[in-house]
Amino acid sequence: xxxxxxxxxxxxxxxxxxxxxxxxxxxxxxxxxxxxxxxxxxxxxxxxxxxxxxxxxxxxxxxxxxxxxxxxxxxxxxxxxxxxxxxxxxxxxxxxxxxxxxxxxxxxxx
Amino acid sequence: xxxxxxxxxxxxxxxxxxxxxxxxxxxxxxxxxxxxxxxxxxxxxxxxxxxxxxxxxxxxxxxxxxxxxxxxxxxxxxxxxxxxxxxxxxxxxxxxxxxxxxxxxxxxxxxxxxxxxxxxxxxxxxxxxxxxxxxxxxxxxxxxxxxxxxxxxxxxxxxxxxxxxxxxxxxxxxxxxxxxxxxxxxxxxxxxxxxxxxxxxxxxxxxxxxxxxxxxxxxxxxxxxxxxxxxxxxxxxxxxxxxx
Numbered sequence: 013x014x015x016x017x018x019x020x021x022x023x024x025x026x027x028x029x030x031x032x033x034x035x036x037x038x039x040x041x042x043x044x045x046x047x048x049x050x051x052x053x054x055x056x057x058x059x060x061x062x063x064x065x066x067x068x069x070x071x072x073x074x075x076x077x078x079x080x081x082x083x084x085x086x087x088x089x090x091x092x093x094x095x096x097x098x099x100x101x102x103x104x105x106x107x108x109x110x111x112x113x114x115x116x117x118x119x120x121x122x
Numbered sequence: 123x124x125x126x127x128x129x130x131x132x133x134x135x136x137x138x139x140x141x142x143x144x145x146x147x148x149x150x151x152x153x154x155x156x157x158x159x160x161x162x163x164x165x166x167x168x169x170x171x172x173x174x175x176x177x178x179x180x181x182x183x184x185x186x187x188x189x190x191x192x193x194x195x196x197x198x199x200x201x202x203x204x205x206x207x208x209x210x211x212x213x214x215x216x217x218x219x220x221x222x223x224x225x226x227x228x229x230x231x232x233x234x235x236x237x238x239x240x241x242x243x244x245x246x247x248x249x250x251x252x253x254x255x256x257x258x259x260x261x262x263x264x265x266x267x268x269x270x271x272x273x274x275x276x277x278x279x280x281x282x283x284x285x286x287x288x289x290x291x292x293x294x295x296x297x298x299x300x301x302x303x304x305x306x307x308x309x310x311x312x313x314x315x316x317x318x319x320x321x322x323x324x325x326x327x328x329x330x331x332x333x334x335x336x337x338x339x340x341x342x343x344x345x346x347x348x349x350x351x352x353x354x355x356x357x358x359x360x361x362x363x364x365x366x
Contacts, residue, residue, distance in 0.1 A: 083345060083348075083349045083353065084343070084349060087345070087346075087349065088330055091331070091332050095332065098332050106293075107333065108347075109348050110348065110352070
């Protein structure tokens, strides 16, 4: 059984990367991950009828911009960058986010 | 007889969903062998005669005869009362205490009548936002829906807005969050956003949060699955602290 490819080459994924770069210019300086988990959510309520293969994404990002911010505020920063994609019927249905400051990421790695 | 004796799970499901129409629903779990149930059964009969049928529905369930229904609500003792509004468990009483029951009923039935004035019933959901109302019902004004949301997020100390129900989640994230709450033995109310498009869309603005599930504690938005998981990692007693 071959593992299904988790494509991050599609148009939605590329848009995510562009938006993140606008909002977080420093994200490439730190550990970063963008994962397409859409295949795991096929057929879920709220997703039925959406033929897109880009509905569920997971983002792991580190940025100094998160310093001093509580988790909900951090997530809202990312959501606001992607609100157009999330508002579309065939757009993003869910994001899983792990958002850390450089210091948090370092202490986690130890 | 103003108390409906439940005879099947199908009947129960029908009376608590499609036919609920914004009523406060009171579930009374009982057993023949339990002496305190005799007292509470009499109290329930007397009280139900005085309450307006349009506002409240009383359902009586023999826990021994309907274990599948008891399991839905994780009933571990009888007599047991569950109060439901708009698909949300808003109160549970596990005691043969007539005073507490009557008091809760008064508070919740008033709230239910108020909610009924403001609330629309459940409607079919659609992924696409409609710009106008296509049915006969008028849309709620923004003020009306917000007033309803303020009540809903405080309906229980821990309130989960999810897709589906705890016993039948409709998405993986909702299922996981239910699992976390149960693992931490947190009693919670829930609202199935797939059954009310107004709540589904308006709650996103209310909380400035575009996804579900959403968890509220003491009426305060806490976050979705990611944040709850991360909060527990940082503080194993997160729920105890948040509930104080």
